[in-house]
Amino acid sequence: MDKIINTSKFIGFLAGAYLGVSGILLKSLIKNDIIISQNTPKDINLDYKEISFSNGYDGSKINAWVIPHSKKLSERPWVIIIPDKRTNMIDPIKGTLGIIKGLNKQKYNILIYDINSDNPYFQDYKIIGEFEQMQTIAAINFLKNELGIKENKIALFGFGFGGSLAIIIGSKFQNIGAIISDSAFADLEILWKNSLKGIMKPFNYFIPGAKFLANIFLQNNINDISPFTYLSQSEIPIMIIHGLDDKIVPPEHGRMLARASGYDFVENKSKKQKIILKENIGHLDYFLSNPKQYIENISIFLEENLT
Template sequence: MRKWRIWAARAAAATFVLGLLAYAGVSYRVADGLTKPTRQPLDPPAASVAATYEDVSFKSTDGLTLKGWWFPVPSADRAVVIVHGRGANRIKSSFDPQKIAQFLLANRYSVLLFDLRGHGESEGLRYSLGEYEPRDIVAAIDFAQAKAGIDRKRVAIIGESMGGGSAIMTVKADPTIGPVITDSAFADGTTVVSEVAPNYTGLPGWFTPGIVLMARIFFDLDLSLIKPAEVVRDHPERAWLFIQCENDTTVFRHHGVELKAASANPGTELWLVPGCEHVKAFDTHTVEWEQHVLAFLGREIR
């Protein structure tokens, strides 16, 4: 009986260790894949946005070469940097940067479309959901400011999804930047990954802590540092425009509500858009989207 108990204990321990190793291995592989997006082709071309443009490149604040397109408006005294989401690029995105850039150009905003690190033609292997992307966005703002010859407060950011969360986090990195508009941005990095990881991976939710841990250990991605709602709370002097689809099944509605609740500025606006999915407010409510954005930019850039 005693030998049987020893054998059973050893078998249980071995099973536990093997299970733990399998859990760690699967978590590592998923974390590797989730932080390394597949690069999409640049399609449509820049000329589909406007005839006048420049192929440009500039360095992130940590030295990565970033690529983009600069669309100038002669004598314009304001500009917008558009920041795409995960797995997209400057022009290929569910957000429709082509039409949004055309709308901004028609209203005399020069526009910079660029690829975040690890996307499009920019350097970098991985993305970080907003931990390191602010280094790209600060550089993009500085580039647009220099190209347009304007004060950096007159350079606004419009960010979608991960690009929206990253845009908010950029205010933590550099509080002197201009107005920020987000579409489908998340309020907390750990929360949004916990919510979407099961759908993206097909794995049970109990794998998510392992995925998060592996991302931190091996890929230097610490989701606990990515807290856009805290950044909003820390900057009551700043007004924000948050756009959030009511039916979003990627970044749930509550993220937009939490971002709005975090702001003490009476000029902050949350537009909850009925009947649309993730980053689809522009497609389903184009006129209203344009009205909200123009009104906000008109108030914040004078």
């Protein structure tokens, strides 16, 4: 009997130690250091309106800006910009304002919202669970219900984690006209494994424990955070942008997303899939390297797919 008790204690100790290390790993994998920018569209001489709407997940307020091309809001298509999780709305390093100005010049209306707004608990975590997904749905519903914009005139345009979120929502609900992602990951678990290299590689054995803890304490099933899976079941038009020198989200994620969309790397003639894999370009750096070409590519894709 003593042997059984001692063995049980030892197993309990090992399980506790495993979960303890898994918890430390989870915290490091999802830690979110936010870049706060005070820039607004006014800095680039664009008129904008501050608005807010509610997140259906918990009723929290989502701050947003509307940047119209003209007073006739329903005439031209709308682009909902989903920032990366590491920013509030404007990324001062990667040129968000320049992208907004370029799209506005091409006669697109813009709605951009703060993905980290008004809920400190979710600000701390670099993850896209139900809270973040309901934010995007709220932005779409604002355009549809408050401004009367039709679904086929709305595109989701996301950066980094925001790009993955755009793919999940657009593919899951099919309630918009098109998706654009820049430097998005294809699967969160694979991204975690990508980040554990060199001396960190043994920590891969603790990923199952980290997933278990995320499910319990964050109510997020990591297996569900897989844009690749959702996109493979979708026929929505999509443009995928990824730098081949991306060290944060490896370029294989861009290729995975392209394959999931049905893109033919040998001879693709469909206007519904536009894949741009750029050499010598890092994470979210394509716009900075060639702003004119970046905006032109996006404009052509949107004109072909938003009615």
